[in-house]
Amino acid sequence: MSTLTYTQLEEIPKIHAAAQAAFRSGRTKSVEFRKAQIVQVGYMLQDNEDRFKEALHSDLGRPHQETELLDFNPTYAEVKVAYDNVEKWIKPQNAPFGINWFAMKPRLTAEPKGVVLVISAFNVPVFLTMTPLISAIAGGNGCVLKPSEQTPAFSALVAELVPKYLDPELYHVINGGVPETTKILELPWDHIVYIGNARVGRIVATAAAQHLTPVTLELGGKNPVVVDPRADVALTARRLLWGRFSNAGQICVAPEYVLVPAHFQDALVGALKDAYAAFYPDGPATSDSFSRIVTSAHAARIKRMLDATEGTVVVGGDADVEKRYVAPTIVRDVKEGDSLLSDEIFGPVLTLVPVKDEDEAIAFIRAREHPLAVYVFTPDAAFERKVFDNTMSGAAVTNETVISAGVPGLPVGGVGSSGYGYYTGKQGFEEVIHWRVSLKNPGWVDRLVLHFRFPPYRVCVFAEGLPEVHQGDERGAAPRPGKAGKRWGFWLLFALIGVSSVVLTRVKRPLLK
Known part of the structure; x- marks a missing residue:
C-alpha cells in the first residue's frame, strides 16, 4: 500500500504555476480532449478498484460493499453523464429572439474559468474527490486536488495514480495538513470547491475572498x-x-x-x-x-x-x-x-x-x-x-x-449554512465555467436602425416600451397588465431590416457569368 508523503511547501506555488501554464496552452478547449480525460478518470478507478477498496478499509474500516455503493457507483455514473453530455453542455446558446437585437447574433459561450482547486473530505473520498474533478475537466479547466490527510492510504493512492492516467501538466495532487492547505489558500485560484465542515468552510471562503475567487461549499449539517x-x-x-x-x-x-x-x-x-x-x-x-x-x-x-x-x-x-x-x-x-x-x-x-x-x-x-x-x-x-x-x-x-x-441528474448542494453551489452533474459543470457574452453588430444596423443613438439626439419612434399597467383596486390587489399600446413601430422596423438584408445580400452576391 502506498505511503502518504506530504507535498513540500516550496513545491506548491510551482504546481500552481504549472497548472496555470498548461491551461493557457489552450488544449482543454477541445471537447475531444475533455472526453478523453473524463473517461480516463473512469479507467483509473476501474483498473484499481481493489486497491481503492483496500485503502478505504485501512482508512475507515469500511466494508467493500459500502465502498461500491457509496463511492464507486455514483462516481461511475458521473463519468458517464459528463462523457455523454459535455458536448451538449458546451454548445453556444443563442439569446432569446428580440426584434432589436437578432441581427447582432447575441449568444452565450461556456468558457472555462481556469484552474480549479478541489479540497475534498475524508468520508466518501472517491466520490467527493473525483466528481468535482470530472466537473472541472468537463468545463475545460485545469485542476489541483487536495484530498484529506485523514485518509492517508486513499490520498497516497490518488497521488500515485492521477499523473499516470491524466494529463500530468493540467491535473495535480497536493497532499498535506494545515500548513500545506494554508499555503494552497494563499494562491489565486480561478475557482475553489471545498467539501467539509462549516468551520473550515469559513476559512476557505475568507481566503478566497482575498483574490475574489468564486467558491463552492458543501458543508453538511444536522x-x-x-x-x-x-x-x-x-x-x-x-x-x-x-x-x-x-x-x-x-x-x-x-x-x-x-x-x-x-x-x-x-x-x-x-x-x-x-x-x-x-x-x-x-x-x-x-x-x-x-x-x-x-x-x-x-x-x-x-x-x-x-x-x-x-x-x-x-x-x-x-x-x-x-x-x-x-x-x-x-x-x-x-x-x-x-x-x-x-x-x-x-x-x-x-x-x-x-x-x-x-x-x-x-x-x-x-x-x-x-x-x-x-x-x-x-x-x-x-x-x-x-x-x-x-x-x-x-x-x-x-x-x-x-x-x-x-x-444522476440530481446535484448535491446545500443552502445557507449547509453550503452553496453544486459539484455534480450539469450544475457542477456550470459552477466551474462562466457564460461569456458575445455580439456581432454589422455596420448597416447603424444606418438603418441605431443611427439615433449618436448625438445630436432626437426622438426615436422605435424605442421599446412597457405595456400599460392599471393600478390595483382599493383592496390592495396587485397591478395587472392592461391593454398594450400600439406597436406599429416594431413591425415597421422588422420590415425595414428584412428588406435591407435582402438588398445587401444581393449587392454582395457575385455576378453570374
Missing part, C-alpha cells in the same frame, strides 16, 4: 427526519438505520435526528431495535458490515457527546477510542439543549426527539440553520408537502435517506 405515525414503521426503521449507520454515520447527508410524535416513539423504538438486531445479529463490534471512525480524535469527540446526553440509550452507547470504534447507537427522549443536538455528530448515533405533531417538528427545524437534507417518512402527500413547504434544505426526500446524492 439533517432532520420527520416521521408521520401513519408511516410503515418497519420500513422507516430499516431505512433510518441504514442511512445513519452506513460508513459509521460519516456521511454528510445522513439523517441526524428524528422528530417523532411522542405517542409514536415507543412503536418506532421497537421497530428500530428489530432492525438493529437484523443488521448486527452477532453484535456490531465484530461485524464485517460496520465501519470505523476515521481517527481516534473523532471517536473521542463522539464519545464525549454520548457521555453528556440526558437522553436514554436504547442500544449501543459503548466506544473504544483507540480502535476508532463507536457502536451504532439509538438515543430516545432527547430534549432541546442536549449535547447530541449541539454540533453535527458525524457518527453512528441516531437521536430521537419527541414532539407533539408535525407543526412542532417544523418549528424545531426552522429554529435551526438550514440543513443539507430534510427527510420525511409518510404515506400522505399533504403531510410531505406541509413539511417541505415550510422548511429549507439542499434536498427534500420522502421515505428514503442518503441515496439522493447518488442519483
Whole structure:
C-alpha cells in the first residue's frame, strides 16, 4: 500500500504555476480532449478498484460493499453523464429572439474559468474527490486536488495514480495538513470547491475572498427526519438505520435526528431495535458490515457527546477510542439543549426527539440553520408537502435517506449554512465555467436602425416600451397588465431590416457569368 508523503511547501506555488501554464496552452478547449480525460478518470478507478477498496478499509474500516455503493457507483455514473453530455453542455446558446437585437447574433459561450482547486473530505473520498474533478475537466479547466490527510492510504493512492492516467501538466495532487492547505489558500485560484465542515468552510471562503475567487461549499449539517405515525414503521426503521449507520454515520447527508410524535416513539423504538438486531445479529463490534471512525480524535469527540446526553440509550452507547470504534447507537427522549443536538455528530448515533405533531417538528427545524437534507417518512402527500413547504434544505426526500446524492441528474448542494453551489452533474459543470457574452453588430444596423443613438439626439419612434399597467383596486390587489399600446413601430422596423438584408445580400452576391 502506498505511503502518504506530504507535498513540500516550496513545491506548491510551482504546481500552481504549472497548472496555470498548461491551461493557457489552450488544449482543454477541445471537447475531444475533455472526453478523453473524463473517461480516463473512469479507467483509473476501474483498473484499481481493489486497491481503492483496500485503502478505504485501512482508512475507515469500511466494508467493500459500502465502498461500491457509496463511492464507486455514483462516481461511475458521473463519468458517464459528463462523457455523454459535455458536448451538449458546451454548445453556444443563442439569446432569446428580440426584434432589436437578432441581427447582432447575441449568444452565450461556456468558457472555462481556469484552474480549479478541489479540497475534498475524508468520508466518501472517491466520490467527493473525483466528481468535482470530472466537473472541472468537463468545463475545460485545469485542476489541483487536495484530498484529506485523514485518509492517508486513499490520498497516497490518488497521488500515485492521477499523473499516470491524466494529463500530468493540467491535473495535480497536493497532499498535506494545515500548513500545506494554508499555503494552497494563499494562491489565486480561478475557482475553489471545498467539501467539509462549516468551520473550515469559513476559512476557505475568507481566503478566497482575498483574490475574489468564486467558491463552492458543501458543508453538511444536522439533517432532520420527520416521521408521520401513519408511516410503515418497519420500513422507516430499516431505512433510518441504514442511512445513519452506513460508513459509521460519516456521511454528510445522513439523517441526524428524528422528530417523532411522542405517542409514536415507543412503536418506532421497537421497530428500530428489530432492525438493529437484523443488521448486527452477532453484535456490531465484530461485524464485517460496520465501519470505523476515521481517527481516534473523532471517536473521542463522539464519545464525549454520548457521555453528556440526558437522553436514554436504547442500544449501543459503548466506544473504544483507540480502535476508532463507536457502536451504532439509538438515543430516545432527547430534549432541546442536549449535547447530541449541539454540533453535527458525524457518527453512528441516531437521536430521537419527541414532539407533539408535525407543526412542532417544523418549528424545531426552522429554529435551526438550514440543513443539507430534510427527510420525511409518510404515506400522505399533504403531510410531505406541509413539511417541505415550510422548511429549507439542499434536498427534500420522502421515505428514503442518503441515496439522493447518488442519483444522476440530481446535484448535491446545500443552502445557507449547509453550503452553496453544486459539484455534480450539469450544475457542477456550470459552477466551474462562466457564460461569456458575445455580439456581432454589422455596420448597416447603424444606418438603418441605431443611427439615433449618436448625438445630436432626437426622438426615436422605435424605442421599446412597457405595456400599460392599471393600478390595483382599493383592496390592495396587485397591478395587472392592461391593454398594450400600439406597436406599429416594431413591425415597421422588422420590415425595414428584412428588406435591407435582402438588398445587401444581393449587392454582395457575385455576378453570374
